[in-house]
Amino acid sequence: MTTMHETDLTASRPLGDLPRLLFGHLHRSDQQRWGHVYLQGLLRTHGKKTVRRMAAVVTGSEAASTSLHQFVNASPWEWGPARGELARWAARSLPVRSWTLAPAVLPKRGSHSAGVHQRFLPESGRTVNCQLGMGLFLDVGRAHVPVDWQLFLPPRFLHDEAERDRAKIPATTRPQPLWDQALSLVREMTSWSGGHTAPVVADLTSLCDTTPLTQRLQGSGHSFVLAVPGQTALGGPDVPPGERESARAVLLRRGVRHPAGAGRQAISYETTVRGLRPDGERDLGPGRLMAEWDATTGRPGRIWLTNITDRHPAELLELARSPRGARNAVRHMGEDFGLLDFEGRSFPGWHRHMTLVSAAYACATLEGMTP
Known part of the structure; x- marks a missing residue:
C-alpha cells in the first residue's frame, strides 16, 4: 500500500518560477532544460535517485541519463x-x-571522491569514510531551507x-579550517541578502574550536547564538589561567534563572564577548x-554564548533549537x-x-506555506 508520505514524494510538484531563477544565468538552452529535468527527477523519483532512474521517470528514456550525468559533472556552469x-x-x-550552520556527513566508498576522509563521529562513537559538508540553512520557523554549502577538503x-x-x-581553492568555512557561508549569505542579516546559530562543538568564528562574527557586527563547550575558560589574558572559571562553573555559581514556559527554566550570566574586526583590531562587547x-x-x-x-533568554534558547531542525533537514534530504x-x-x-538537492528540498518544503 502506498503511504501518504510516498505519494507526496512521487507527485509532480509545481516548480513555478524556481527553474527560471536557478538556471536563468545559463546561456545554453540545453543546460536550462537538463537542470529542470534533474530538479524534477529529485522530486518525482521514489527511492534511490540515480541519474538513470531520474531520467526514466521524467523523460521516459533511460538514455537521457548520459545528458543528466554530464550536466552535473562536466557541463561548465557556476x-x-x-x-x-x-x-x-x-x-x-x-x-x-x-541563519543556521549545520554539518552533513556523507558516507562514501573508496578514497578518490573529492574531500573523502576518515572521520570519528562522537555522536555514534565510530569512524566512517565520508565527505563532510557544511551547510547554511534559513530557519523560517516551520522549516530549515538549505541554500549554500562548503565541502571540507583534507590537506592531501x-x-x-x-x-x-x-x-x-x-586552483583558487585554499585550505580552510571548518570555522573559516562557516564564516565564508555567512559572508556569502550577507552578500546575497543585500546586507539584511539574521542571527547566526550553530552547534559545531564536536567539529572544531568555534572561538575564531565567535570573534569574527562579533567583530563584523553579526549577532549570533553559538554552542560552547562547558569547560570553556572565561576571563581575558590579564586573568591568570588558574583563576579562570569554566562556563559551566560560572553558570552554576552565578547564573540567574528565568522561567522558560511549560515548567522549564533557563539560566544565564551576563559576560563579555571578544571580537576581532576585519581591520585586525580587537574589541569587547556585551554578551x-x-x-x-x-x-x-x-x-x-x-551551553550557548x-x-x-535585548531578548529574553527563553526566547534565545528557542532559537538555539535551530541546529536540531537543520540536522533533521539533512536527514530528510538524505532519505528522500x-x-x-x-x-x-x-x-x-x-x-x-x-x-x-537543496533546491528540490526547498521547493517541496516551502510548497503550500503561507507567507
Missing part, C-alpha cells in the same frame, strides 16, 4: 548564482528567524597535484552565557531527496548536486 537565487527565493517565502586534496587534478579542485536548566540533574544543559542581550546519491567524484559535481 553554482554560486543559482544558490544566491535560491536563497532570495526562500527568504521571500517566509520571514527568516536565523590541496597539496597533492594528482589528487587535486583528479577531483577537479580549482550572555545561557542554558536550559536541567531540574533532574541540577545542572545546566547545552550570544551577543544578543538524493543527498547521498551523487554519481561522481569531482568537486564541481558535488557542489552542483548539492545545489540541486
Whole structure:
C-alpha cells in the first residue's frame, strides 16, 4: 500500500518560477532544460535517485541519463548564482528567524571522491569514510531551507597535484579550517541578502574550536547564538589561567534563572564577548552565557554564548533549537531527496548536486506555506 508520505514524494510538484531563477544565468538552452529535468527527477523519483532512474521517470528514456550525468559533472556552469537565487527565493517565502550552520556527513566508498576522509563521529562513537559538508540553512520557523554549502577538503586534496587534478579542485581553492568555512557561508549569505542579516546559530562543538568564528562574527557586527563547550575558560589574558572559571562553573555559581514556559527554566550570566574586526583590531562587547536548566540533574544543559542581550533568554534558547531542525533537514534530504546519491567524484559535481538537492528540498518544503 502506498503511504501518504510516498505519494507526496512521487507527485509532480509545481516548480513555478524556481527553474527560471536557478538556471536563468545559463546561456545554453540545453543546460536550462537538463537542470529542470534533474530538479524534477529529485522530486518525482521514489527511492534511490540515480541519474538513470531520474531520467526514466521524467523523460521516459533511460538514455537521457548520459545528458543528466554530464550536466552535473562536466557541463561548465557556476553554482554560486543559482544558490544566491535560491536563497532570495526562500527568504521571500517566509520571514527568516536565523541563519543556521549545520554539518552533513556523507558516507562514501573508496578514497578518490573529492574531500573523502576518515572521520570519528562522537555522536555514534565510530569512524566512517565520508565527505563532510557544511551547510547554511534559513530557519523560517516551520522549516530549515538549505541554500549554500562548503565541502571540507583534507590537506592531501590541496597539496597533492594528482589528487587535486583528479577531483577537479580549482586552483583558487585554499585550505580552510571548518570555522573559516562557516564564516565564508555567512559572508556569502550577507552578500546575497543585500546586507539584511539574521542571527547566526550553530552547534559545531564536536567539529572544531568555534572561538575564531565567535570573534569574527562579533567583530563584523553579526549577532549570533553559538554552542560552547562547558569547560570553556572565561576571563581575558590579564586573568591568570588558574583563576579562570569554566562556563559551566560560572553558570552554576552565578547564573540567574528565568522561567522558560511549560515548567522549564533557563539560566544565564551576563559576560563579555571578544571580537576581532576585519581591520585586525580587537574589541569587547556585551554578551550572555545561557542554558536550559536541567531540574533532574541540577545542572545546566547545552551551553550557548550570544551577543544578543535585548531578548529574553527563553526566547534565545528557542532559537538555539535551530541546529536540531537543520540536522533533521539533512536527514530528510538524505532519505528522500538524493543527498547521498551523487554519481561522481569531482568537486564541481558535488557542489552542483548539492545545489540541486537543496533546491528540490526547498521547493517541496516551502510548497503550500503561507507567507
